[in-house]
Amino acid sequence: MAEKKIGKQTVKFEKCPYVIGAAAVGGEKEGAGPMREWFDSVLEDDMNGEKTWEKAESKMLKDAMLMALKKSGREKKEIDLVLSGDLLNQIMSSSFMARDLHLPFLGLYGACSTMTESLLLGSMLTDGGFAHNIIVGASSHFCTAERQFRMPLEHGNQRPPSAQWTATAAGAMVVSEKKADLSKTGAVDGGQNPAQLCNIRVDCGTIGKIIDAGVKDANQMGSAMAPAAVDTILNHLEDTGRTLSYYDLVLTGDLGYIGKDIASDLLIDAGLPEKDVRQRYDDCGTMMYDRKAQDVHGGGSGCGCSASVFSGSIIRRLRSGQLKRVLLLSTGAMLSTISPFQGESIPGIAHAVVLEACDGQIKF
């Protein structure tokens, strides 16, 4: 067996896994933004036909998983495991989703880093031979997150300009040891000719460390998480011996406008070519909403932000060959609702996964 651990924090996959299906669901506001064309479905309203926001989020996550499953061409009985998490206490959306799917389930908590945490774990378990097919995913909901982490919505409190807007969105992918059935993926993606579609392979991933930059303001999530994202990117490049220009796109999860600027500055300070940083680096939190028309202050955030951008836009652009190699990093702020009151600063974390478009001819 080839060495799969490379460098300090990176794992390299031997022959699989493939992302054989993916789906993204957006909320009402998110569906009115720049990502609308990439969503598989958009909620008519954020209650999603349920009586509570929490149930609405859980249903949205389940729908994303079932749509990803459909596009994968696999049957539910072929799925060995579901890996998922969300922002809610006791990962309520994921637990109730898993109850309904009735499949083996491992719950994760990585705050907004959950999408790459689930994708990375799912890829390791598949490549390690422990599963043939795994569904991975994550979700968030503006109303459930506001209630839990900030203020009751009815309070109508004013948000500071640096505060980010938790996206109502979910994303899910099916990771498999075998390549995709491109005739099915294509059909649901909008009828492209399967011959023109690419397989998507998970090449490697980097597991993040907790980085705490000492930020104590919970309305400054971007600044709290940016150092963790930068740490993981730099460790990834060092472990793999690659440069930023190896990737068409390096995409962080939800640093937002402020965090993206900080991360860009830190990357340049660390010696990465400014041109590459400006051209190749972006952040899902800055892509989710129209900055002028949908003013959300600091940008988007929440597990569902990167989950839906990765599972929607990025997977489709890899599938069509528009993107060849991407480095995806969901970024999480592991603070608790209690920890700031106990004087603690905000611990950040970011896990990275590399996805590649491939025609199946790649040799390892």
Place this chain on the structure above:
Amino acid sequence: MAEKKIGKQTVKFEKCPYVIGAAAVGGEKEGAGPMREWFDSVLEDDMNGEKTWEKAESKMLKDAMLMALKKSGREKKEIDLVLSGDLLNQIMSSSFMARDLHLPFLGLYGACSTMTESLLLGSMLTDGGFAHNIIVGASSHFCTAERQFRMPLEHGNQRPPSAQWTATAAGAMVVSEKKADLSKTGAVDGGQNPAQLCNIRVDCGTIGKIIDAGVKDANQMGSAMAPAAVDTILNHLEDTGRTLSYYDLVLTGDLGYIGKDIASDLLIDAGLPEKDVRQRYDDCGTMMYDRKAQDVHGGGSGCGCSASVFSGSIIRRLRSGQLKRVLLLSTGAMLSTISPFQGESIPGIAHAVVLEACDGQIKF
């Protein structure tokens, strides 16, 4: 590569991993109970020298991990990954522990099923070749859990007889691709002759499904979780073709007195020999406290209950050869603090791991 997925929910390891070090920490009350001889350390008081209960719990978890690391004979720099979770919102104990350890970290949430979730994931990632050494663990604290899930302690409310007592305890293990350095493990365990100690191998594991038996009373956790434990045990036996008598001990996490009785009945109803169930099956929640002298009503619970019993008593008894083969199942109730108010019943889950004492001569 041999098939590692067997049956519907079980994974079988090819050649590793080994549990090369383990440590258990108990709280003041727990240290006065039947488990005291197996704890590596006992807190003098439940504040653990910190200013808040949450920080006390986080420190206790970190201490368990560092003691497990010491007994493993590995250096901190040889650890590739930490896998951990706890009961607190945003897994606060684990996140702050991981910040202090400054090692790659993946956060888990499986309620009280977290110890076997982390051990199973750690074993898969090690056997899959993605890590050389992984620290896994879980913790809980009576005071943090009561505040979060039930009533402020100052309220002094009366607990119903079926309510379980969240253990103040933590457990951690070091999972490795290589065998233990028994001279180090032995020394810290109390000076046994290394030649008389066994290696401990993770043989296989079974990933649980969410099972919801419709129980809505959060003071009836044992009845809510017992069906999930039984489902995983039965699936494990079916997947592996083993009988209950294959194991010296089958140990659930924290069903407590009521849940243990229900699980026993369900196992017998499912056709397992009553004699085997009575002789070989037990529950950590019934072992943690002295039922008469320390009346805790329904028995022990919390992630730390099974984590500390497994990492303390079970590992030492396997190490000494007193136990040969054990089936360990941490059991979790994936309810949220909000879900009962939304009319939801309690989803249960249980993951199983098989540990074997071995002399290193076993062939696969």
